[in-house]
Amino acid sequence: MPIVTIDGHPISVEPDTLIIQAADRAGIEIPRFCYHPDLRPEGNCRMCLVHIKGFANLSPACTTPVTDDMVVNTAHQHDQVRQATKGVLEFLLINHPLDCPVCDQAGECSLQDFYLHPDYGLHPSDVDPPEKVRKRKALNLGPIYLDSERCVMCSRCVRFSNEVSGTGELQFVHRGNHVEIEAFEDRALRDPYAGNLADVCPVGALTSRDFRFKRRVWFLRHANSICAGCSTGCNVRIDYAENAIDRVVPRRNPAVNKSWMCDEGRLSYHNLQDLPRLESPLQRTEAGLQPVSWEEAMLLGQEGMRGPYGRVSAVVASAMATNETLWILRQCANSLPTPTEIDFRLQSINPDINAREDHLLRRLDKAPNSRGAMLLGAGAGRGIEAMAQSAEEGKVGVVVILHYPPLVGQDDNARLAAFQRLIRGAAFSVVLTNTVSGWWNGADVVLPVASWSEEEGTFTNFAGITQLTEAALTPPGEARPAWKALRDLLPVGSLSPRLATVEQIFDRGVAVISAFEGLHYATLASREATVYPPEGRKSYGQEGFAGR
Amino acid sequence: MTKILSEHAEYPDQQELTAAKRRGAYEAWHQVLAQRPADVIGEVADSGLRGRGGAGFPTGRKWRFLQFDAERPPYLLCNADESEPGTFKDHWLLEHDPHRVIEGILIAAYAIQAREAFLYIRGEYASLLPGIGRALEEARAEGLVGPNVLSSDYSLDIIVVVGAGAYICGEETGLMESLEGKRAYPRVRPPFPAVRGFNGRPTVVNNVETLANLPWIIHHGAEAFRAVGTSDSPGTKLVSLSGCISRPGVYEIPMGYPLKQLLEQEGGGPLPDRYFKAVIPGGTSVPVLTAEEIEGVTIDFESMRQAGTLLGSGGMIVFDDSVSMPPMLRAISHFYATESCGECTPCREGTGWMAAIVDRLLDGRPQVDDLDRLLRIGNNIEGRTICGLGDAAVQPVRSFVSKFRQEFEALLHDSSTSNAPDWQTHGHGPRTARHGLVAEEIVRSEPVTGRPTYRW
Ligand SMILES: Cc1cc2nc3c(=O)[nH]c(=O)nc-3n(C[C@H](O)[C@H](O)[C@H](O)COP(=O)(O)O)c2cc1C
Ligand code: SF4
Ligand code: SF4
Ligand code: SF4
Numbered sequence A: 001m002p003i004v005t006i007d008g009h010p011i012s013v014e015p016d017t018l019i020i021q022a023a024d025r026a027g028i029e030i031p032r033f034c035y036h037p038d039l040r041p042e043g044n045c046r047m048c049l050v051h052i053k054g055f056a057n058l059s060p061a062c063t064t065p066v067t068d069d070m071v072v073n074t075a076h077q078h079d080q081v082r083q084a085t086k087g088v089l090e091f092l093l094i095n096h097p098l099d100c101p102v103c104d105q106a107g108e109c110s111l112q113d114f115y116l117h118p119d120y121g122l123h124p125s126d127v128d129p130p131e132k133v134r135k136r137k138a139l140n141l142g143p144i145y146l147d148s149e150r151c152v153m154c155s156r157c158v159r160f161s162n163e164v165s166g167t168g169e170l171q172f173v174h175r176g177n178h179v180e181i182e183a184f185e186d187r188a189l190r191d192p193y194a195g196n197l198a199d200v201c202p203v204g205a206l207t208s209r210d211f212r213f214k215r216r217v218w219f220l221r222h223a224n225s226i227c228a229g230c231s232t233g234c235n236v237r238i239d240y241a242e243n244a245i246d247r248v249v250p251r252r253n254p255a256v257n258k259s260w261m262c263d264e265g266r267l268s269y270h271n272l273q274d275l276p277r278l279e280s281p282l283q284r285t286e287a288g289l290q291p292v293s294w295e296e297a298m299l300l301g302q303e304g305m306r307g308p309y310g311r312v313s314a315v316v317a318s319a320m321a322t323n324e325t326l327w328i329l330r331q332c333a334n335s336l337p338t339p340t341e342i343d344f345r346l347q348s349i350n351p352d353i354n355a356r357e358d359h360l361l362r363r364l365d366k367a368p369n370s371r372g373a374m375l376l377g378a379g380a381g382r383g384i385e386a387m388a389q390s391a392e393e394g395k396v397g398v399v400v401i402l403h404y405p406p407l408v409g410q411d412d413n414a415r416l417a418a419f420q421r422l423i424r425g426a427a428f429s430v431v432l433t434n435t436v437s438g439w440w441n442g443a444d445v446v447l448p449v450a451s452w453s454e455e456e457g458t459f460t461n462f463a464g465i466t467q468l469t470e471a472a473l474t475p476p477g478e479a480r481p482a483w484k485a486l487r488d489l490l491p492v493g494s495l496s497p498r499l500a501t502v503e504q505i506f507d508r509g510v511a512v513i514s515a516f517e518g519l520h521y522a523t524l525a526s527r528e529a530t531v532y533p534p535e536g537r538k539s540y541g542q543e544g545f546a547g548r
Numbered sequence B: 001m002t003k004i005l006s007e008h009a010e011y012p013d014q015q016e017l018t019a020a021k022r023r024g025a026y027e028a029w030h031q032v033l034a035q036r037p038a039d040v041i042g043e044v045a046d047s048g049l050r051g052r053g054g055a056g057f058p059t060g061r062k063w064r065f066l067q068f069d070a071e072r073p074p075y076l077l078c079n080a081d082e083s084e085p086g087t088f089k090d091h092w093l094l095e096h097d098p099h100r101v102i103e104g105i106l107i108a109a110y111a112i113q114a115r116e117a118f119l120y121i122r123g124e125y126a127s128l129l130p131g132i133g134r135a136l137e138e139a140r141a142e143g144l145v146g147p148n149v150l151s152s153d154y155s156l157d158i159i160v161v162v163g164a165g166a167y168i169c170g171e172e173t174g175l176m177e178s179l180e181g182k183r184a185y186p187r188v189r190p191p192f193p194a195v196r197g198f199n200g201r202p203t204v205v206n207n208v209e210t211l212a213n214l215p216w217i218i219h220h221g222a223e224a225f226r227a228v229g230t231s232d233s234p235g236t237k238l239v240s241l242s243g244c245i246s247r248p249g250v251y252e253i254p255m256g257y258p259l260k261q262l263l264e265q266e267g268g269g270p271l272p273d274r275y276f277k278a279v280i281p282g283g284t285s286v287p288v289l290t291a292e293e294i295e296g297v298t299i300d301f302e303s304m305r306q307a308g309t310l311l312g313s314g315g316m317i318v319f320d321d322s323v324s325m326p327p328m329l330r331a332i333s334h335f336y337a338t339e340s341c342g343e344c345t346p347c348r349e350g351t352g353w354m355a356a357i358v359d360r361l362l363d364g365r366p367q368v369d370d371l372d373r374l375l376r377i378g379n380n381i382e383g384r385t386i387c388g389l390g391d392a393a394v395q396p397v398r399s400f401v402s403k404f405r406q407e408f409e410a411l412l413h414d415s416s417t418s419n420a421p422d423w424q425t426h427g428h429g430p431r432t433a434r435h436g437l438v439a440e441e442i443v444r445s446e447p448v449t450g451r452p453t454y455r456w
């Protein structure tokens, strides 16, 4: 393997590695605008120029592959590079509007960050504001706004729409310092992945309509999560403040979603925000369902589930639930005194977890954890329809239903109808859900549970990659993570030792199942955006990412 | 003086195939078809022919860089974008002797075993198209171009493509992008065109004049070619002479010919009652020479380099004592600001900034340190861009400001006099005629410094 020396540090990398990649790996900062690890390098911004020993001119680190014994120096070490980098940054700023106070990008803007770095910026301004080239502001392109004056012409957005989403909607027009990004006839973008444009844009030229003027980014808190919009399991970061999500952005994971996510997934948090949330436990009374305390609800539930009713029990699982919740749900099913059937599928046909919706990321299975549910044996029965049939025939005693509406798309009416039939036919029914709705009206106990973004846990995506999602928000009202509610419903002593955290459930429960063997919650948590299972483990699908 | 390119160009019927053939056209092509391609490359390499598109890269060496691949045959692109201000020799060749260019294309294409060759003509040269089209038709009808040329097993199609009119389309990788139907944004090298060029295939780009030399070289041999010109720059050079000179036009002179002699003899000396002040010897992209510096300079790559400038395209723009240099620089710097494709930062922003500063100097709004600012901006552009346009834009600014500093300093001190020529400067800068830019836009104002200092 070639060994390249950057700023005096020898780095061993694979052949054809670009200098900027070698530097990134070694933690040596090389400033950049146009380079993006998931787009073809174009070398147009000239911010990454480095000195290579033996070369008269400086070379762009983002287009130059390393060769063995190459000696590279960056702006941190080399005067000529520092001067060139400062020169490039100065050029980028001469026609920049400097409207940071009203720019959404402020606080996460490469231009700002580099200017504040003594090796690249901090130069006094050398232009008269009236002489700046003026361009168009706040152009509405549908999901995205374009502020041309802030553009640094890095072409990341053009390359994204050409190479990744394939819609090719953006192009440069004009010449010289009048060059601008343009969508044909200023038409609204029709790219189902357009939200990524605001992410790839290193400055505030492309901003998200959804996030525009919502909040200054330095007030945001972050949680690393997994999108719950489909079985792909894109790695995301939830940005939130005051217990509300302000936006969701992708986290890079080369094996799952590269740097991208779809707009439906990105905006799915709105669907969650729009749900009428169930905030307190309910119990059936003469006058219909009435709020009760958790303690009462639990007592009621435990008693009801003890039976005996002399019939079979039915447990409905959900592929929207985490592996930990599903594992506890299975313990629950096992602990019921009568033979119990558990399923999350409507019929006894296995869901097609891998089917693609498009060439890029989206999958038809709109649940994040169908693979996990299958691996955990939550799809072992005859399907919910068949269970409902049995209930109608009076064969079912206890029914436990766990249900979350999908975050992308609508609830399936056939499923809700089956739930109603189950509840109607059962001797005793417990419902765990996050939403106020009509289908559970006849249930004996209804428990409010936390939703995606409100609890931590793991999802296993279509390919069998198990990924961690952190909690960002606290659940509304008295809602609790479903695994806690279920654990407390179990007969005392049936779980031993008592499993008090998601981590303990994963390590002592989930990871005991062969498909999850060798995984540890702590490593899932500590390695950001890394793929699990590691190499050698069975994969249930091809790489998550296709692209062009 | 040996004529290579213009040997028959004076005949009014030279555009016709029969007439051209009578004078020997396509004989070299017959000769070449009987040779092995490698031998043709060898002959051209031995001749020492250097590219006439500006950089002077040895043509044989360029061809040898090609990575041959029978599956993916290479392309030959003939660069007739000729947009360098003050340059009109390719136009002249295509107009007067199109068959020489076509034969040159055939020979080069055969040498590199291309299946298709493109003749990329700048949009503004539309008037040439009928002539070129007719010449190609004639050559096709005679089986000189097309499938199984002259009953051999070699086939070549020549496709004429007209650009939309941008300087950057003459830059070889910009040309390829343009040919591919894209915006002419130059490509970062490596990969070089010899490895991945047009349509991702190995590609050779040669200038019209370069290729037009080939029939003669094949016909007379490498040695005869080397006997003309200098050892470093064999052959002849077509120069386009324009500006303040008695007989502007295209002249073919042997390499090594004294510049001063060209101006005085071929060019007929300065206009009446005028004397030369400065010459840009290779198109506006090269440093200007003052009249004093011209002394002893000869027209070849080496001598020009020693004189601190470049032979470039051989587009020579002459200024006499009636010309004030700052407005000239305004025209030139606006050309680069307008023609910068805008892909890479230093050139996109720097060329516009330099032009804006020259504007304010001339519009009576100077800042005291503007001259140093111009030089500083130039230093921040040079060597840091994707293509050569950035460097090119710096040369006139730096050489004008340093060699005619007095004229520029006068603008700093006397902000009341506006030397602005009478053209509009909104948006994209002055609307100048693209062809023979400076020749048509000479500003006849009295020089700002009073008595001129340069004279011979
Ligand atoms: C900005 C720019 C413009 C150019 N324009 C032309 C042109 O109009 N014609 C030309 O032959 N070469 C032009 N060149 C040079 C070409 O890139 C290329 O080097 C040349 O066509 C190679 O031909 P040669 O080897 O025969 O000289 C230009 C280069 C640059 C950087
Ligand atoms: S809009 Fe943003 S991503 Fe697109 S070219 Fe401009 S700076 Fe780059
Ligand atoms: S592709 Fe699926 S997992 Fe990825 S962001 Fe979209 S909905 Fe979410
Ligand atoms: S140097 Fe100028 S013309 Fe060349 S690629 Fe850069 S911006 Fe375009």
Ligand code: FES
Pocket (backbone or CB within 6 Å): A031, A032, A033, A034, A035, A042, A043, A044, A045, A046, A047, A048, A049, A060, A061, A062, A063
């Ligand atoms: S990051 Fe290398 S040129 Fe832009």
